[in-house]
Amino acid sequence: MIQAETTIKKGIGAYSTAPVINIKGLYKSFGEHDDVLKGVDLSVKKGENLVVLGKSGSGKSITIKCLVGLVKADKGEIKVFDTDITALNTNQLNAIRIRIGFLFQNSALYDSMTVRQNLEFPLKRHSKKLSSKDVEDAVTEALESVGLSEAIDKMPSELSGGMRKRIGLARTLILKPEIMLYDEPTTGLDTITSREISELILAIQKKSKTSSIIITHDMACAKLTGDRLVILKDGVIEAEGSYATLEKSNDDWVRSFFI
Amino acid sequence: MVISLKNIFTDAGNVTLFTARFFKEVFRPPFEIKEFIRQCYMIGYKSLPLVGITGFIMGLVLTLQSRPTLAEFGAESWLPGMVALSLIREIAPVITALICAGKISSGIGAELGSMKVTEQIDAMEVSAINPYKYLVITRIMATTLMVPLLVVFADGVGILGGFVGINIHADVSLFRYFSQVLSSLEFLDIIPATIKTFFFGFFIGMIGCYKGFPAANGTESVGKAANSAVVAASLTIFIIDMLAVQITDLFF
Numbered sequence: 001m002i003q004a005e006t007t008i009k010k011g012i013g014a015y016s017t018a019p020v021i022n023i024k025g026l027y028k029s030f031g032e033h034d035d036v037l038k039g040v041d042l043s044v045k046k047g048e049n050l051v052v053l054g055k056s057g058s059g060k061s062i063t064i065k066c067l068v069g070l071v072k073a074d075k076g077e078i079k080v081f082d083t084d085i086t087a088l089n090t091n092q093l094n095a096i097r098i099r100i101g102f103l104f105q106n107s108a109l110y111d112s113m114t115v116r117q118n119l120e121f122p123l124k125r126h127s128k129k130l131s132s133k134d135v136e137d138a139v140t141e142a143l144e145s146v147g148l149s150e151a152i153d154k155m156p157s158e159l160s161g162g163m164r165k166r167i168g169l170a171r172t173l174i175l176k177p178e179i180m181l182y183d184e185p186t187t188g189l190d191t192i193t194s195r196e197i198s199e200l201i202l203a204i205q206k207k208s209k210t211s212s213i214i215i216t217h218d219m220a221c222a223k224l225t226g227d228r229l230v231i232l233k234d235g236v237i238e239a240e241g242s243y244a245t246l247e248k249s250n251d252d253w254v255r256s257f258f259i
Numbered sequence: 260m261v262i263s264l265k266n267i268f269t270d271a272g273n274v275t276l277f278t279a280r281f282f283k284e285v286f287r288p289p290f291e292i293k294e295f296i297r298q299c300y301m302i303g304y305k306s307l308p309l310v311g312i313t314g315f316i317m318g319l320v321l322t323l324q325s326r327p328t329l330a331e332f333g334a335e336s337w338l339p340g341m342v343a344l345s346l347i348r349e350i351a352p353v354i355t356a357l358i359c360a361g362k363i364s365s366g367i368g369a370e371l372g373s374m375k376v377t378e379q380i381d382a383m384e385v386s387a388i389n390p391y392k393y394l395v396i397t398r399i400m401a402t403t404l405m406v407p408l409l410v411v412f413a414d415g416v417g418i419l420g421g422f423v424g425i426n427i428h429a430d431v432s433l434f435r436y437f438s439q440v441l442s443s444l445e446f447l448d449i450i451p452a453t454i455k456t457f458f459f460g461f462f463i464g465m466i467g468c469y470k471g472f473p474a475a476n477g478t479e480s481v482g483k484a485a486n487s488a489v490v491a492a493s494l495t496i497f498i499i500d501m502l503a504v505q506i507t508d509l510f511f
Contacts, residue, residue, distance in 0.1 A: 065381075068385045069384075070381055070384060070385060094387035095387075097384075097385055097386065097387040098386070098387045100385070102382070102385040102386075104378045104381070104382060105378070106377055106378060108377060108378040108379050108381065108382035109379075110374075110379055110382075111373075111374075111377075111379070121388070122386040122387075122388060125289070125388050126386075126387065171386075172386075175386065
């Protein structure tokens with residue numbers, strides 16, 4: 001693995017050295033000849049934004065899906081908040097999941113619900129003691145934080161790609177997660193909207209002190225949001241470091257991501 | 260051949276596990292009452308026009324088709340009773356269930372399949388919400404309750420269709436028609452036919468959910484889920500009907 005020095009970006013703020021996510025020797029295969037992850041080791045410190053790069057099919061999305069128990073790992077240890085989630089039952093896993101926000105590639109908004117209902121849906125199920133005014137306030141606050149208060153009564157089909165991403169973000173933020181997982185947050189968006197989403201990711205990190213894993217192919221997003229970058233190749237971490245150091249790597253393959 | 264046999268057994272195992280999960284989770288809180296009521300509205304109320312029109316036509320056509328044969332034996336007065344019995348015991352339950360298999364089971368299969376493909380089911384799971392409880396249990400409960408009600412509605416409208424059919428060739432008052440219908444009916448005609456409709460409803464919902472819920476990625480799987488839900492649900496309706504009639508025949 002190509003090692004490079006990790007730096008803390010200016011203006012983002014220092015993060016603790018204790019890892020909130022610690023993955024060791026993660027293996028996952030789909031069938032006998034389809035090994036996707038072949039021993040991934042990964043850690044994310046509190047308050048840190050980790051960007052995961054890699055070619056399509058290199059196992060980036062599978063890694064974060066293993067992290068929330070959507071995909072069951074074959075082998076390896078996945079520690080989130082110092083708890084190995086591979087050994088948990090559904091209820092214990094759900095207690096961890098509430099503390100993790102997941103932004104899906106296609107936003108995964110519930111088609112049959114309005115934006116308001118999309119946001120209320122997780123909140124009402126996990127905070128049953130909240131009054132309807134508290135719920136309304138939380139929805140308004142979440143929408144304001146992504147700058148889309150006016151879309152509250154729209155259906156997901158009436159929203160643009162960028163708006164859907166923002167609403168998806170608002171829906172995860174409403175539960176005030178400590179960890180955010182972004183699966184290609186800027187894919188399919190124009191350059192300006194991509195930048196807005198990247199800035200939003202930074203703002204969330206700053207405001208809510210979240211630790212994040214950002215999977216992306218968008219190097220502008222990686223440069224703006226990433227405190228540290230890792231590059232996956234054939235199911236293992238091939239390179240790790242800051243944007244600046246990896247950009248000047250001696251390895252041609254690593255450098256090819258930055259061209 | 261071996262692979263196809265293996266697939267059949269795997270499928271049977273998966274259906275059993277899926278059904279067992281339903282009975283395990285249906286009595287456990289939290290109960291998604293609002294979603295259940297919404298599904299009852301979508302499945303029951305929105306199917307009323309289709310079921311009503313079909314029921315009316317079945318009653319009318321059955322009367323018109325049966326009339327010449329009965330007239331040959333001078334038994335036209337049996338027509339209301341015969342139409343009512345045929346509708347209540349067999350035609351209305353099976354035809355309504357088949358319509359529901361086409362409309363509801365495929366709808367559930369396609370809806371859940373597309374939710375799976377667009378990661379909406381995964382989104383529920385990662386936000387620590389049980390998607391099986393919210394999506395599957397509510398839909399199965401709604402079909403189990405609504406299909407029998409739709410069948411009762413189809414019975415009523417079908418009998419009314421019979422009245423219209425009789426009055427095309429004769430002049431029979433509504434009161435006289437219904438007197439003849441009710442005098443020919445017994446509880447034993449109604450109860451076993453109604454009980455089997457609960458099973459129809461349960462399997463219409465169960466098969467739709469089973470086909471849609473674990474759909475693979477890709478839009479092709481949505482079409483497959485909808486299509487195979489209709490085929491499997493229709494076949495299951497005939498099998499349940501056959502078993503129900505055999506059991507009724509044994510005991511009554």
